[in-house]
Amino acid sequence: MCGxxxxxxxxxxxxxxxxxxxxxxxxxxDSCGIAVSYQGRIFIKKTAGRLFKxxxxxxxxxxxxxxxxxxxxxxxxxxxxxxxxxxxxxxxxFLDCEKKLAIVHNGIIENxxxxxxxxxxxxxxFESETDTEVIVHLLEEKIKKDHxxxxxxxxxxxxxxxELKGSFALCLISPLFDFLIGIKKGSPLLxxxxxxxxxxxxxxxxxxxxxxxxxxxxxxxxxxxKKDKVNFYNENGEKIEKDAQTLDLKVKExxxxxxxxxxxxxxxEQPKILTENLEKRLYDKEILLGESFHLYPEDxxxxxxxxxxxxxxxxxxGLIGRDYFERISxxxxxxxxxxxxISRPFLxxxxxxxxxxxxxxxxxxxxxxxRAAKExxxxxxxxxxxxxxxxxxxxDNVIFINAGPEIGVASTKAYTAQIFNLxxxxxxxxxxxxxxxxxxxxxxxxxxxxxxEKIKKTLLLDKIIKRVAKKYYxxxxxxxxxxxINYPSALEGALKLKEISYIHAAGYPAGEMKHGPISVISEExxxxxxxxxxxxxxxxxxxxxxxKARGGRIITIGNENDKRLKEISEDVxxxxxxxxxxxxxxxxxxxxxxxxxxxCLRGCDVDKPRHLAKSVTVL
Ligand code: F6R
Numbered sequence: 001m002c003g004x005x006x007x008x009x010x011x012x013x014x015x016x017x018x019x020x021x022x023x024x025x026x027x028x029x030d031s032c033g034i035a036v037s038y039q040g041r042i043f044i045k046k047t048a049g050r051l052f053k054x055x056x057x058x059x060x061x062x063x064x065x066x067x068x069x070x071x072x073x074x075x076x077x078x079x080x081x082x083x084x085x086x087x088x089x090x091x092x093x094f095l096d097c098e099k100k101l102a103i104v105h106n107g108i109i110e111n112x113x114x115x116x117x118x119x120x121x122x123x124x125x126f127e128s129e130t131d132t133e134v135i136v137h138l139l140e141e142k143i144k145k146d147h148x149x150x151x152x153x154x155x156x157x158x159x160x161x162x163e164l165k166g167s168f169a170l171c172l173i174s175p176l177f178d179f180l181i182g183i184k185k186g187s188p189l190l191x192x193x194x195x196x197x198x199x200x201x202x203x204x205x206x207x208x209x210x211x212x213x214x215x216x217x218x219x220x221x222x223x224x225x226k227k228d229k230v231n232f233y234n235e236n237g238e239k240i241e242k243d244a245q246t247l248d249l250k251v252k253e254x255x256x257x258x259x260x261x262x263x264x265x266x267x268x269e270q271p272k273i274l275t276e277n278l279e280k281r282l283y284d285k286e287i288l289l290g291e292s293f294h295l296y297p298e299d300x301x302x303x304x305x306x307x308x309x310x311x312x313x314x315x316x317x318g319l320i321g322r323d324y325f326e327r328i329s330x331x332x333x334x335x336x337x338x339x340x341x342i343s344r345p346f347l348x349x350x351x352x353x354x355x356x357x358x359x360x361x362x363x364x365x366x367x368x369x370x371r372a373a374k375e376x377x378x379x380x381x382x383x384x385x386x387x388x389x390x391x392x393x394x395x396d397n398v399i400f401i402n403a404g405p406e407i408g409v410a411s412t413k414a415y416t417a418q419i420f421n422l423x424x425x426x427x428x429x430x431x432x433x434x435x436x437x438x439x440x441x442x443x444x445x446x447x448x449x450x451x452x453e454k455i456k457k458t459l460l461l462d463k464i465i466k467r468v469a470k471k472y473y474x475x476x477x478x479x480x481x482x483x484x485i486n487y488p489s490a491l492e493g494a495l496k497l498k499e500i501s502y503i504h505a506a507g508y509p510a511g512e513m514k515h516g517p518i519s520v521i522s523e524e525x526x527x528x529x530x531x532x533x534x535x536x537x538x539x540x541x542x543x544x545x546x547x548k549a550r551g552g553r554i555i556t557i558g559n560e561n562d563k564r565l566k567e568i569s570e571d572v573x574x575x576x577x578x579x580x581x582x583x584x585x586x587x588x589x590x591x592x593x594x595x596x597x598x599x600c601l602r603g604c605d606v607d608k609p610r611h612l613a614k615s616v617t618v619l
Pocket of ligand 1: 311312313314315357358359360361362363366409410411412495496499614615616
């Protein structure tokens with residue numbers, strides 16, 4: 001959580017920092033701030049609230065005036081509060097007492113209380129309730145105020161780091177130096193270089209358009225970034241060499257384009273993403289899982305069970321994956337919420353395969369469960385969107401879902417791309433384990449290839465869904481029902497709706513309703529029922545009738561030409577037909593659009609829902 005950024009170069013530094021913060025805002029957005037070092041002073045502006053408020057402040061009272069083209073160094077922060085309420089005082093950056101250091105921080109300093117007490121006893125004055133502020137005061141104790149060599153500063157920095165417990169990524173500036181400082185321990189941090197300029201940021205999106213090369217920092221690493229070169233050090237202050245990678249993202253990929261929201265853009269990108277995935281994953285009749293997948297056929301044959309672990313939407317994709325692994329590959333599979341798994345005994349054996357699913361590759365709980373598996377020598381495979389993320393580096397095997405940057409906080413295109421890749425993986429396992437013959441495989445693949453076109457067709461429901469959303473958007477509570485492979489779709493539909501519209505919504509396995517939840521249905525309760533023509537269809541119809549009999553307002557998602565649904569529902573969203581395994585890919589579309597339109601009608605901030613952050617990097 002929290003986005004941090006630093007820039008050194010001669011562009012308009014305020015604009016560069018604000019654009020970068022806009023791209024990082026999905027990580028947290030309850031307060032923000034920037035600081036720039038200029039002519040021996042640090043200029044700072046920060047505020048509780050969103051970035052537009054900071055922009056207004058900067059417009060009405062500019063930070064400072066300077067000559068165009070001068071090289072300047074600055075940092076910025078967008079916050080997701082952990083220690084300390086949301087307030088101007090608790091917004092980053094923070095300064096030391098002498099105002100010679102400014103810092104932004106992502107992560108948590110676990111021992112900040114004891115450090116703070118010690119520092120207060122030594123005479124330091126604190127201005128916030130945050131854990132972050134201790135870092136600058138701690139460092140201040142170790143440096144002489146007016147002059148310090150680069151070498152001594154590095155020593156002071158590594159001594160400071162040794163005192164900090166927790167996980168963090170830091171970006172620091174000081175008028176004492178002509179470089180930007182980045183430090184990584186536990187939270188992601190990248191250092192990028194362009195032409196006579198450079199950036200440090202918690203996410204690659206911030207670097208796009210400025211940096212051509214990027215260095216992925218590892219835990220314990222420090223960088224001193226000058227406008228024309230960068231030096232890296234380990235936590236003992238010893239110089240290290242690192243290899244840069246090419247930054248291949250384009251500005252277009254990280255902008256909204258003609259869309260009003262990133263979420264909408266990302267929903268509409270789904271046919272293209274699945275088409276690209278088809279191209280990447282299938283060559284002739286062969287399944288290709290990419291160069292980071294290293295499991296040998298012998299390993300696959302010996303897998304006794306799979307444990308999938310993930311959070312939120314990725315967990316829902318995992319529940320669908322369980323169906324694939326059990327029904328297609330015939331491997332016993334369990335699915336765990338990562339934050340729960342880490343507090344349970346790991347009763348898995350050496351032939352268990354752990355599959356971690358994560359869009360960001362940074363979710364702290366998923367990462368912790370992955371690390372716990374590694375410690376116990378359990379083989380791991382991560383299904384990820386973000387390359388060079390922590391899970392990419394730490395999992396034994398990785399399959400990328402190739403969804404491109406997902407910026408809307410609500411996950412949409414990553415979800416369908418995860419399901420797609422889980423299906424492909426299950427087919428691959430089934431082939432190796434001889435659970436599927438060529439004819440069946442070809443039939444599955446043939447149908448899979450039709451999905452992008454079918455999603456395109458489903459997206460045409462947009463106008464109808466908007467019209468239906470207008471009828472229901474004031475309802476205080478929604479119920480989502482599904483069975484079998486679409487029970488996770490019901491969970492996902494409810495999650496999408498509640499996270500972006502703030503309406504309470506609950507997803508249930510439809511068969512479970514009569515064991516309690518049915519009592520929440522009254523007249524006026526919209527009940528969204530997933531009732532495609534699959535093996536659960538007849539049972540689903542009965543469950544719909546039960547909900548209807550209790551006054552529920554029935555909205556169904558079903559297949560074209562299903563006249564029965566029209567008779568029993570107030571509204572129906574019709575989908576093209578496909579095989580049962582692939583229905584969640586189509587069902588996801590009306591669920592996403594329904595949540596989107598309801599949230600827009602309620603005036604919610606669709607891309608940045610309250611209290612949330614896209615990348616949850618705290619446990
Ligand atoms: C919901 C959503 C979250 C994430 C969850 C896991 O729309 O985006 O529930 O799915 O925080 O994130 P990743 O997949 O990055 O591990």
